Amino acid sequence: MSTQAITVLGSTGSIGVSTLDVVARHPDKYRIVALSAHSQLDKLVEQCRVHLPRYAVLAEPAGVAELRDRLRLAGLAQIEVLAGMEALEHIASMPEVDAVMAAIVGAAGMRPTLAAARAGKRVLLANKETLVMAGRLFMDAAREGGATLLPIDSEHNAIYQCLPQPFDDGAGQGVRRILLTASGGPFRQFSGEQLAAVTPEQAVKHPNWSMGRKISVDSASLMNKGLEVIEARWLFDLAPERIEVVVHPQSVIHSMVEYVDGSVLAQLGNPDMRTPIAYGLAWPARIDAGVTPLDLFKIARLDFEAPDPQRFPCLGLAFEALRLAGAAPAVLNAANEVAVAAFLDRRLAFDAIPLLNAATMQAVAASFDAGSLASLTAADQAARQYADGWLSRHA
Ligand code: NAD
Ligand code: MG
Numbered sequence: 067m068s069t070q071a072i073t074v075l076g077s078t079g080s081i082g083v084s085t086l087d088v089v090a091r092h093p094d095k096y097r098i099v100a101l102s103a104h105s106q107l108d109k110l111v112e113q114c115r116v117h118l119p120r121y122a123v124l125a126e127p128a129g130v131a132e133l134r135d136r137l138r139l140a141g142l143a144q145i146e147v148l149a150g151m152e153a154l155e156h157i158a159s160m161p162e163v164d165a166v167m168a169a170i171v172g173a174a175g176m177r178p179t180l181a182a183a184r185a186g187k188r189v190l191l192a193n194k195e196t197l198v199m200a201g202r203l204f205m206d207a208a209r210e211g212g213a214t215l216l217p218i219d220s221e222h223n224a225i226y227q228c229l230p231q232p233f234d235d236g237a238g239q240g241v242r243r244i245l246l247t248a249s250g251g252p253f254r255q256f257s258g259e260q261l262a263a264v265t266p267e268q269a270v271k272h273p274n275w276s277m278g279r280k281i282s283v284d285s286a287s288l289m290n291k292g293l294e295v296i297e298a299r300w301l302f303d304l305a306p307e308r309i310e311v312v313v314h315p316q317s318v319i320h321s322m323v324e325y326v327d328g329s330v331l332a333q334l335g336n337p338d339m340r341t342p343i344a345y346g347l348a349w350p351a352r353i354d355a356g357v358t359p360l361d362l363f364k365i366a367r368l369d370f371e372a373p374d375p376q377r378f379p380c381l382g383l384a385f386e387a388l389r390l391a392g393a394a395p396a397v398l399n400a401a402n403e404v405a406v407a408a409f410l411d412r413r414l415a416f417d418a419i420p421l422l423n424a425a426t427m428q429a430v431a432a433s434f435d436a437g438s439l440a441s442l443t444a445a446d447q448a449a450r451q452y453a454d455g456w457l458s459r460h461a
Contacts, residue, residue: 069097070188070347073157075178076169077101078109080278081192081218084339085167086113088347088355096347100157102170102178105129111136114145121157124149125174154178159185165347167218168193171280172403173446180204180439186212190346194219194297195403199396200442201300215301216346221246221294222301223342224320224333235303243308245322245330246294248373249274250313251286258377264416266409274317274337283406287419288373292384293402296395299388306388311381313371318360336360379420387427393434393445394427400449401426408457418460426453 072089076082082103089096100121103110107129114122114137122137124130127149134147148156158166158178166182167190168175175193180200182189184207191197196204208215217223225246230239252273253261270282277285284290295309312322320342322332335341336358344355375382380402387394405422408414414422430452434445 069095070164071099071162072096072165072167072347073100073102073163073182074098074167074169075102075154075158075175076104076167076171076193077113078103078106079169079171080276081169081339081343082167085169085190085343085347086117088340088344088353090116091356092347092353095353099160099163102154102157104170107133107136111140111142114142115140118142119145121146121148121153123147123153123157125154126150151177155181158182159187164188165190167343167346168196169218171195171278173199173400176200177439180207183208183213183215184211188214188216188346190216190218190343191301192218194293195399197297197300198293198399199446200436200439201296201395202436203439203442205300205303216349217297217301218339218342218346219294219297220337220339220342221321222298223345225298225302225323227333227345228321228323228331229302233302240326242324242326243310244298244302244304245310245312245324246291246298247312247314247317247319247321248288248291249285249317250315250371250373251288253286254313254315256377258417261377262415262417266412269409269416273315275339277339279410280403280406283409283419284402287380287416288378289380289384289402289406289419289423291373292381292387293399295381295384296388306385311373313373315369315371316365316367318365318368334360380423383420383423383427387431390427390431392431392436393442394431396436396442396445397431397434397449398423398427400446401430401453404450404453404457413457413461422453422456422460425456 098117098119102123104125159181165188168179169192176196179196269286317337319332324330338357340355387398401423405419430449
């Protein structure tokens, strides 16, 4: 069998680095054709040295000259340096690529991820914001393009593993609902007053997972779980009433599927993203991911509790966005990106994140539909503008 040719979008991030770690364990199976990054040139050059891609792509043209110089100095002048959205779309869709790891963070990842789906690639989907913003468009593009979608978000990967494949809800497979587990984040037991005073340093220190800064803050506010509810709604084509969030602080069960006969299937493992990444790369086969085997005696117990909508209103906002439908999820996502950046910048209190998100959704969502990429992009822009204004009024 020939090797699978892979593009990694967002290779310098947490998921990107874990992906390259798994790939490096299996040089007989995978080779890297293209890498992309935003700003960490040192890391990108080092990844180029190890993986020898054909392309290295930057989000912005600003660093191109410097990257070319550094690659030349490293004896890697043959690597082609490109920049910008069209270049990202190109490396996601070019014919010589078999699989695309979509691991850019935020709305910036949407267009290249869509390009991979349209081009019929095996899409390893980590960038949940694509599905939150453009769920229906993206699922249609993947179907029409003949893409194979493999969820990398650990919960959705777990659900995928616990569902019959191919999953067809109308075919008597007996799925009643899915149980999306949530760690509860670092502030699970904090009071309302404590939540008002938390710092960015506390918020990015997740108890179980090591992740990028944006998703870590989202995990702390439960917005991440909300985004994942929307993600699940589109990936598995399930009505929101059939998605239940269960707080499970140990993060050992990555999610579950409940069947009509009373069976509940769960996928367990250590909280290490290399498991879902390896699953996505090798599916339907399995490969070694370098993950420590689960030691149930050491874990000893598994706990479950209901999420608290009072202290963590972001989860409810996601269900509200699904109820409002149209561009509401895209608006919520954009507002939240502004809110998280402001919180990390110490311009917004942690407990004001849901306030900003709710106000923006209420003010902006109804003016846009989800029928086209243009409309969703306009909704995203309008939401960011509204959120910026809200921030300056509440500073
Ligand atoms: P990260 O911040 O560690 O990395 C983000 C990557 O995207 C980096 O390579 C960065 O250079 C690139 N990037 C950032 N802004 C960009 C822009 N404007 N244009 C192009 N590239 C840009 O993030 P992460 O934790 O690796 O998460 C990546 C995605 O995977 C997110 O959508 C996140 O929700 C999802 N995800 C992550 C985890 C995890 O464990 N880290 C788990 C589930 C899902
Ligand atoms: Mg997740």
